Amino acid sequence: MAAIELEGLTKTYGDVQAARDISFTVESGEVFGYLGPNGAGKTTTLRMLLGLLSPTAGEARVLGADITDERALIGAKRQIGYLPDDPQFDKSATGREILEFHADIKGDERSDELLELFDPPLERPIRAYSHGNVRKLGLVTTFMHDPELVILDEPTGGLDPLMKQRFAEFVRGERERGHTLFFSSHILGEVRRLCDRVGIIRSGELVTVDPVDALLNRSGKVVRLATVDPIPRTTFERDLEGVHDLAAGAGVRTRASPRGEPADDSTAAEDRKQRGDATDDGVYREYTFTFTGHVDDLLAAVSDVELVDLTIEEAPLESIFLRYYGGDDNA
Numbered sequence: 001m002a003a004i005e006l007e008g009l010t011k012t013y014g015d016v017q018a019a020r021d022i023s024f025t026v027e028s029g030e031v032f033g034y035l036g037p038n039g040a041g042k043t044t045t046l047r048m049l050l051g052l053l054s055p056t057a058g059e060a061r062v063l064g065a066d067i068t069d070e071r072a073l074i075g076a077k078r079q080i081g082y083l084p085d086d087p088q089f090d091k092s093a094t095g096r097e098i099l100e101f102h103a104d105i106k107g108d109e110r111s112d113e114l115l116e117l118f119d120p121p122l123e124r125p126i127r128a129y130s131h132g133n134v135r136k137l138g139l140v141t142t143f144m145h146d147p148e149l150v151i152l153d154e155p156t157g158g159l160d161p162l163m164k165q166r167f168a169e170f171v172r173g174e175r176e177r178g179h180t181l182f183f184s185s186h187i188l189g190e191v192r193r194l195c196d197r198v199g200i201i202r203s204g205e206l207v208t209v210d211p212v213d214a215l216l217n218r219s220g221k222v223v224r225l226a227t228v229d230p231i232p233r234t235t236f237e238r239d240l241e242g243v244h245d246l247a248a249g250a251g252v253r254t255r256a257s258p259r260g261e262p263a264d265d266s267t268a269a270e271d272r273k274q275r276g277d278a279t280d281d282g283v284y285r286e287y288t289f290t291f292t293g294h295v296d297d298l299l300a301a302v303s304d305v306e307l308v309d310l311t312i313e314e315a316p317l318e319s320i321f322l323r324y325y326g327g328d329d330n331a
């Protein structure tokens with residue numbers, strides 16, 4: 001059974017179409033990322049699914065319950081966890097009191113394990129919590145009744161790198177247990193690491209739903225090459241498939257610190273030579289491009305070239321919008 005189904009779901013605020021005719025399905029047991037820039041319509045979609053906003057048009061079901069059928073939705077929510085983008089806990093209550101409150105309402109199957117993992121401070125009142133600590137407490141309250149479907153709105157916002165890592169490991173564990181996670185994010189890297197499939201929303205419209213591998217293959221990588229000798233343009237334009245937006249230049253570099261000053265910065269080059277930390281004439285060739293081909297082919301194409309530096313990074317979300325969907329990404 002599908003965990004979430006949307007059919008033409010639409011929300012209009014006056015002139016603003018926050019979500020327009022959105023249709024997709026999240027399968028049971030899947031980790032699904034809902035990716036889009038600020039203001040794209042992610043929170044609006046999530047809040048409709050939870051029955052917190054009524055749709056202007058269209059329909060949706062979560063765990064089989066029609067989101068406009070209040071009674072059915074209340075029943076389904078026993079098996080749903082929800083982390084809002086800005087959890088509104090009672091500011092005068094302590095973390096422990098919040099947990100007790102949630103345990104009374106929804107039950108508590110695993111708060112001990114979650115507290116060990118996310119470790120929010122329990123004895124101080126919420127008003128003294130940092131943003132990240134509210135998030136950590138929110139993760140505990142979201143998962144403590146061990147729901148089969150969890151909907152999270154930008155779950156890692158405000159978490160430090162260690163907590164983000166713990167959250168990622170936790171999500172992998174939940175997937176192995178067969179639970180379904182649907183979460184919004186504006187960070188491609190996060191979605192890439194955690195999700196099976198991803199839906200991209202932009203200006204209220206669903207642009208694509210893809211397995212995460214397919215999305216990454218299409219979005220390509222950003223390649224930066226620095227070489228001692230020039231590479232003929234034909235290598236990039238004819239011999240190697242998948243090179244886009246090639247930019248070539250020159251830089252003064254040291255082997256220890258390849259990203260240096262521009263070649264025309266003769267003072268810096270002279271300084272380096274004086275210090276003896278530049279090689280040869282210190283001038284290197286730099287090539288930057290987006291690459292949608294195979295990394296093996298790239299490495300083969302430059303195998304005869306003396307490399308100073310090579311970096312291959314994930315394309316930023318913005319470039320995916322530009323390359324495949326046109327226009328800017330400001331929703």
Ligand SMILES: Nc1ncnc2c1ncn2[C@@H]1O[C@H](COP(=O)(O)OP(=O)(O)OP(=O)(O)O)[C@@H](O)[C@H]1O
Pocket residue numbers: 013016017018036037038039040041042043044045085186331
């Ligand atoms: N109550 C409201 N009244 C009017 N417009 C709204 C309201 N809530 C949201 N919007 C507008 O709807 C659009 C979608 O907003 P939404 O909060 O769903 O985006 P989002 O993708 O969650 O953004 P973010 O990543 O910044 O949280 C935006 O243009 C926003 O300004």
